[in-house]
Amino acid sequence: MAKKLLYLSKASLLILIQLLEIQSGSFTNAKRIEFSKSLKDLEESQKGQTVHLEESQKGQTVQGLREVKHYLNKYGYLNYEDSNNFEEDEFDEAMEVAIKAYQTFFHLKVTGKLDIDTTKQMSIPRCGVPDIMNGSLTQPQFSFIPGKPIWPYNKHNLTYAFVSSTGPNVNVHQMKAAGSYAFREWAKISNFTFQLTGDVSNADLILGFHRGDHGDGLPFDGPGGHLAHAFPPTNGRLHYDADENWTVGNTVSPNQIDLRGVSLHEIGHLLGLGHSSNESSIMYPSIKEGQKKRGLSSDDMDGLKSLYSSS
Numbered sequence: 001m002a003k004k005l006l007y008l009s010k011a012s013l014l015i016l017i018q019l020l021e022i023q024s025g026s027f028t029n030a031k032r033i034e035f036s037k038s039l040k041d042l043e044e045s046q047k048g049q050t051v052h053l054e055e056s057q058k059g060q061t062v063q064g065l066r067e068v069k070h071y072l073n074k075y076g077y078l079n080y081e082d083s084n085n086f087e088e089d090e091f092d093e094a095m096e097v098a099i100k101a102y103q104t105f106f107h108l109k110v111t112g113k114l115d116i117d118t119t120k121q122m123s124i125p126r127c128g129v130p131d132i133m134n135g136s137l138t139q140p141q142f143s144f145i146p147g148k149p150i151w152p153y154n155k156h157n158l159t160y161a162f163v164s165s166t167g168p169n170v171n172v173h174q175m176k177a178a179g180s181y182a183f184r185e186w187a188k189i190s191n192f193t194f195q196l197t198g199d200v201s202n203a204d205l206i207l208g209f210h211r212g213d214h215g216d217g218l219p220f221d222g223p224g225g226h227l228a229h230a231f232p233p234t235n236g237r238l239h240y241d242a243d244e245n246w247t248v249g250n251t252v253s254p255n256q257i258d259l260r261g262v263s264l265h266e267i268g269h270l271l272g273l274g275h276s277s278n279e280s281s282i283m284y285p286s287i288k289e290g291q292k293k294r295g296l297s298s299d300d301m302d303g304l305k306s307l308y309s310s311s
Ligand SMILES: *[C@@H]1O[C@H](CO)[C@@H](O)[C@H](O)[C@H]1NC(C)=O
Pocket: 132, 134, 135, 144, 145, 146, 147
C-alpha cells in the first residue's frame, strides 16, 4: 500500500507536538514508553486547556498511532496479519475496523476515529486477557474463552497456592485474605470448592506477583495499563503485576488498585470465563484506579452456569 501523505490539521499537529514532548522526555534511553501511559500523560496535559484533542482518522499519519495498533492487537482487536502497516504510524483501514470493534465492546460512540472518549477508555488500567468480539453486543453479556476450555467434572475441588517471583506492596497475609475472599465468592455460586494448600507442586491453581517480563510472553508494564492476567482451564496460573499500587483494604484510594476486585475477575478466567461487555459484570475488562468491585453480578453467574451446564 502506498504511504499516504503526512496530513496534519492544526489540532492534530498539537497532538503530535504533545506526543513528541512526552516522548522526548521518556525516550532519552531509547526506551519506548507504554502506550497506555503516554495516553494518560496526554490526557493530563490536556486538562484545563481550551483546545480539544482532534480526532485522528483514516488516511492520517500521526506519530504514536503505531502504539495504538499495538494496544489494539494486544487486546484482541487488530490481527497482525490483517494489517501490513502494523509498524507504521498510518491510520489504515484495518485500524479503523479495529477501533470500531473496540468502541462497540466498550459502548462508545462508534466513529472509527481515535476520539477522546476512545483514548480515555484505553488509558484505564485493565486485565491483560484479550477481549473476544462474539455473541450479542446489543445485550452486553459474558463470553467464554475460545474453544470453551473447562475443568472436568471430577476436578471441581481445586487447591491453590501462592508463588511469586517478586515482592508486591502487600504482605503475604493480605494476599491470602484477598484470594480467600475471591474464591469464597465464586464457590458460593458454583459447584467448585477452593482450598489453600502448602503443597505447591500439586496445587491446581498458582497465584503470584511478577514484574515486567516474567517468562510467559505476557510481560507486565509497570504501574497502570496491564494489571493482571490468568490462564484458562486447566492451566491454573494467575499473575498480578507487582508494580501496581495494590490495596486489599475496604477503602481504595484514588491511586490504588483493588486486589480483591481484580482477584475476583482473574478467577473467572481460571474457571473458563472470558470478558463481559457488561460494565456491572466482574468480568468487564477494565477497572479504574480507586474503583472498588465486590461480589459477582448475575451476568457472571449466568456465564458460569451456562459454561458448565452445556458440557
Ligand atoms: C462465536 O460465536 C459463534 C456462534 O455463536 C460460535 O460458533 C463460536 O464458537 C464463537 N467463538 C468464540 C471464540 O467463542
